[in-house]
Amino acid sequence: MQEVALKCLAHIATGSNWQKHRIVQEDFTTGRGIRTALDSKPKNESILCNAACLTANLAVSDEDQGGLQELLDRLCDILRSDTQNSDLIVNVVRGIANFSKFQQNSSKLMSVLPVIVFKCIKSSKPYIKLHGMRAIMHLLSHRPNDTAKELVRDGAGELLESMSRLPSLMTTVHSALLDQAPCIVRPM
Structure with a gap:
């Protein structure tokens, strides 16, 4: 039952900001069931996967970031754990990526950056x-010095190599560079 309920809520959370906000409000007033699901160690890992999926979907809501902090903590804890379930990890890291869009979460997420490099990159x-x-x-845009320092320690090579394998990203970067430093200019 819990698996189905979480899956339904995860589907609803793909909808409007109002729907996301209502889910966060109801979760808060009814005893924080999403947090409880993320804290559980169920035999059926689909429960945990659906709770992580729901959290990741809710994490895009800028108006609810304050109310989602406990769920962000739980995602970080799960990422640090020894789980090997790739369905769970992809939902957890998707949630972390969604939370990382908001600067207010950057200090908390800096503590898990080495794990993001190790488990994800x-x-x-x-x-x-x-x-x-x-x-x-996102962390580079919010905390460039701290993020770069950590990446130099471990992960910069893998990150750059992975980025170079995304043709659309490379095209965008090249275009942005050419906007700032054109290859042809008029003499001054």
Whole structure:
């Protein structure tokens, strides 16, 4: 029953911001069931996967970031754990990437950056790697010095190599560079 309820809520959370906000409000007033699901160690890992999926979908809501902090903590804890379930990891790192979009979460997420590098950037699973890259790119935009320092310690090579394999990203970067430093200019 819990698995189905979480799956339904995860589907609803793909809808409007109002729907996301209502889910967060109801979760808060009814005893924080999403947090409880993320804290559980169920035999059926689909429960945990659906709770992580729901959390990741809710994490895009800018108006509810304050109310979602406990869920962000739980996602970080799950990422730090020894889970090998790639369906769970992809939802967890997708949630972390969604949370990382908001600067207010950057200090909390800096503590899990080495784990993002180890479990995500170095992963052989493409979606895990891509969501890890999303998280790191947001952290680079919010805390460039701290993020770069950590990446130089471990992960910069893998991150750059992964980025170079995304043709659309490279085209965008090249275009942005050419806008700032054109290859042809008029003499001064």
